[in-house]
Amino acid sequence: MDIRGLGYVTVRSTDLQQWRHYASQVLGMMVVEDAAASQLLLKMDARPYRLLVQQDTQDGFGACGWEVAGQAAFDQALAELRAAGVAVEQGSVELAAQRQVQALASFADPDGNCHELYWGPRQDFARFVSPVGVRGFVSDELGMGHVVLPAPTFERCRDFYEQVMGFGLSDLMKVRFTPDPAEPEKRIHFLHCNNGRHHSLAIFECPVPSGCVHLMVEVDGLDEVGRALDRLHTHGVKLTATLGQHTNDQMISFYMRTPAGFDLEYGCDGLVVDWSRHTPFESTVVSHWGHDFSVGRQ
Numbered sequence: 152m153d154i155r156g157l158g159y160v161t162v163r164s165t166d167l168q169q170w171r172h173y174a175s176q177v178l179g180m181m182v183v184e185d186a187a188a189s190q191l192l193l194k195m196d197a198r199p200y201r202l203l204v205q206q207d208t209q210d211g212f213g214a215c216g217w218e219v220a221g222q223a224a225f226d227q228a229l230a231e232l233r234a235a236g237v238a239v240e241q242g243s244v245e246l247a248a249q250r251q252v253q254a255l256a257s258f259a260d261p262d263g264n265c266h267e268l269y270w271g272p273r274q275d276f277a278r279f280v281s282p283v284g285v286r287g288f289v290s291d292e293l294g295m296g297h298v299v300l301p302a303p304t305f306e307r308c309r310d311f312y313e314q315v316m317g318f319g320l321s322d323l324m325k326v327r328f329t330p331d332p333a334e335p336e337k338r339i340h341f342l343h344c345n346n347g348r349h350h351s352l353a354i355f356e357c358p359v360p361s362g363c364v365h366l367m368v369e370v371d372g373l374d375e376v377g378r379a380l381d382r383l384h385t386h387g388v389k390l391t392a393t394l395g396q397h398t399n400d401q402m403i404s405f406y407m408r409t410p411a412g413f414d415l416e417y418g419c420d421g422l423v424v425d426w427s428r429h430t431p432f433e434s435t436v437v438s439h440w441g442h443d444f445s446v447g448r449q
């Protein structure tokens with residue numbers, strides 16, 4: 152399956168007003184109202200949107216939208232999913248129009264995480280002009296960021312992503328939440344698709360009620376991360392991990408709670424990898440410095 156990047160993410164919201172404020176004033180994204188479809192389009196680059204926040208009866212993660220190389224790749228991907236016994240639903244013309252793509256299909260992984268696959272995004276090339284002066288987000292050929300999804304039945308999900316969806320293992324970690332050696336280790340596998348971003352997806356061996364561990368968006372410099380941290384404090388958003396630098400993708404970032412209940416990692420300087428020269432490794436520490444996740448549990 153020739154997945155070129157994480158094209159978009161959908162989010163479920165009971166309160167679009169809350170998201171309108173959070174996205175524009177804290178994240179620094181442009182917000183376009185689509186009243187007809189009861190959704191907000193959050194724009195962070197030349198695409199019409201990268202985040203789609205949809206009115207729902209519950210707050211939480213919706214789906215990942217994966218971009219494939221074109222119509223032939225799309226048809227091939229659907230055939231591969233069906234050959235693997237995955238229930239694939241072809242999106243209607245109306246849904247494709249709403250997502251602003253040529254065609255899409257939806258399916259779920261073995262743990263019920265929802266995915267959409269599409270080709271041919273519509274682009275109006277309107278400039279990104281942040282309401283709070285963010286210079287820009289790092290996306291384009293690297294995709295809009297990365298998502299970490301809960302995968303309690305880990306082996307089934309790992310096989311699904313690697314063998315059916317064609318992701319490659321970037322590297323892995325095993326973590327415990329307590330110092331107790333009797334606590335079973337939880338695995339995190341970091342996975343890449345056909346672009347240089349260190350990981351577009353990671354799977355974590357743990358259930359998460361919001362449906363997502365975190366979503367990462369990348370800005371183009373440390374000063375932009377610092378300014379976002381200032382805006383978090385100004386607007387009283389909950390910090391869930393302090394500023395730090397990851398060992399594997401070298402991202403300098405902080406984490407905060409979103410109105411959907413899952414976390415958002417806001418970072419810069421993420422590693423871009425030449426996969427022909429890469430071998431996976433296991434990290435025994437999450438970060439070089441910082442990233443105190445205990446602040447999120449207080």
Ligand SMILES: [Fe+2]
Binds near residue numbers: 297299365367416
């Ligand atoms: Fe991350």
